[in-house]
Amino acid sequence: MSTILSRRDFVGVALATSLLPVLPAAAVTPANSKRLVAGTRVIEVNGRAAKVFGLIGPDGRPGLRLAPGERFQVQLVNDAGTPTIVHWHGQLPPWKQDGFPWPQTPSIGSGAAQAYDYAPIPGTYWMHSHHEMQEQNLMTAPLIVHDAAALREDRQDVVLMLHDFTFRTPEEVLAELTSAPDDETHSQTPKSPMSGMAHMSGMADMPGMANMPGMAMHGSGNMQMDLNDVRYDAFLANDRTLADPEVIRVERSGRIRLRVINGASSSQFWIDLGGLTGHVVATDGHSVLPIAGSRFPIALAQRLDILIDLPSVGVFPILARLEGTRQQTGLVLATAGAPVLRIAENGHDTPPVDNSLEARLNAATPLPPRAADMVQTINLGGDMRPYTWALNDEYWPKITPLMLRKGQRVEIDLVNRTMMAHPMHLHGHAFHVVAIDGQTIRGAVRDTVLVPAMGHVRIAFDADNPGRWAFHCHNLYHMMTGMMTEFRYEGIAA
Numbered sequence: 001m002s003t004i005l006s007r008r009d010f011v012g013v014a015l016a017t018s019l020l021p022v023l024p025a026a027a028v029t030p031a032n033s034k035r036l037v038a039g040t041r042v043i044e045v046n047g048r049a050a051k052v053f054g055l056i057g058p059d060g061r062p063g064l065r066l067a068p069g070e071r072f073q074v075q076l077v078n079d080a081g082t083p084t085i086v087h088w089h090g091q092l093p094p095w096k097q098d099g100f101p102w103p104q105t106p107s108i109g110s111g112a113a114q115a116y117d118y119a120p121i122p123g124t125y126w127m128h129s130h131h132e133m134q135e136q137n138l139m140t141a142p143l144i145v146h147d148a149a150a151l152r153e154d155r156q157d158v159v160l161m162l163h164d165f166t167f168r169t170p171e172e173v174l175a176e177l178t179s180a181p182d183d184e185t186h187s188q189t190p191k192s193p194m195s196g197m198a199h200m201s202g203m204a205d206m207p208g209m210a211n212m213p214g215m216a217m218h219g220s221g222n223m224q225m226d227l228n229d230v231r232y233d234a235f236l237a238n239d240r241t242l243a244d245p246e247v248i249r250v251e252r253s254g255r256i257r258l259r260v261i262n263g264a265s266s267s268q269f270w271i272d273l274g275g276l277t278g279h280v281v282a283t284d285g286h287s288v289l290p291i292a293g294s295r296f297p298i299a300l301a302q303r304l305d306i307l308i309d310l311p312s313v314g315v316f317p318i319l320a321r322l323e324g325t326r327q328q329t330g331l332v333l334a335t336a337g338a339p340v341l342r343i344a345e346n347g348h349d350t351p352p353v354d355n356s357l358e359a360r361l362n363a364a365t366p367l368p369p370r371a372a373d374m375v376q377t378i379n380l381g382g383d384m385r386p387y388t389w390a391l392n393d394e395y396w397p398k399i400t401p402l403m404l405r406k407g408q409r410v411e412i413d414l415v416n417r418t419m420m421a422h423p424m425h426l427h428g429h430a431f432h433v434v435a436i437d438g439q440t441i442r443g444a445v446r447d448t449v450l451v452p453a454m455g456h457v458r459i460a461f462d463a464d465n466p467g468r469w470a471f472h473c474h475n476l477y478h479m480m481t482g483m484m485t486e487f488r489y490e491g492i493a494a
């Protein structure tokens, strides 16, 4: 079943700026359907009110949580006052339910609603608008699909959803990026490491950065990396900053499943558990053999499930540190009665996010070995000036689709020829990361993989979900300036 089940008009009510609009639910919601409202809300950032979008579920909280075995039966009501379309990032629905604005599946008009019904895959997922740049304005939310085995572990579920926030509009941000004068932009021309450092946003005042792990790339000491295109006003963890973080009550010696979602538009982080040790057990919702550690990189749009067993009582900050800066956000786990002290919004210097974790990951259920039926190279190109980004020298929407045939094993070589890392996301499929910089790895199953500056990553997947599928960089501003293409199955009309 690959058609959208129903599309019906919805009589909207004039509550455009309220947090939880009161809607005539019975009028539009089929019996078993969960109601998800795309709307607007007001949050406080740095002491100022900020009007942002939101995706509010039936329990009044952002996003959706599904029980084991429950179908994704959702009525998405657009109360945002503007068209929208919501992508169920990492899920594998029929293509017409993927939430991408193809001509066959246009955005949902203001006041309209749309129904979805598919079998979801369990794990930590998320949802975000794929309409224009609404993602930057927090049209994003968690999508948690529980599975019975994980529930039997009886761990407290903690979601940590990350965002980057600006009081400017995304249109203003994009205009700044695409019109920056020469002397303020980064350049692709290799320079000495120190002059390159000085060009990185927010890093000019960071002596010693050149010696940090992660800065040496592929043995070359003569390259300049671009990080953090956009200067943000704040970094949010579950919509809050460290000035007023979420404090989550936990039991003495509590057992936690931390679900980290990087829902930012242009920012990548290191998750820092402080003195705690955690075990990464899933990447992008897909189980991996556990990896112990206290500090894990998370690229744009990726997710990490981290199991943490707390030692006795106390206060345990869980931080997300912005790569290449000292800025940080996060939440606090605290046992009853433990005093929560203020955490600074600036910590210590943090290196660029890299594939140090990726190289160590082993999927719990790898793709069965098989020879590839098709191997395709996709070159990642572009530059800061002019600010345009390309795949195989093509700029969305003027692209040539990569044609797939159902049943093929496909391998894609992602070759980054730029000085910026690109987190590449494929819709509608889970892929296996099979090699990094020519080195074969056992690798994780994912939907988004980081291709570091000048790096090379190979992914493999089975073409088992016919349709039209977007493949793009998940940096919003790279996608908006061209870094997107289409994987299309033979027999599917354009």
Ligand SMILES: [Cu+2]
Pocket: 389, 421, 422, 423, 473, 474, 475, 478, 479, 483
């Ligand atoms: Cu990119």
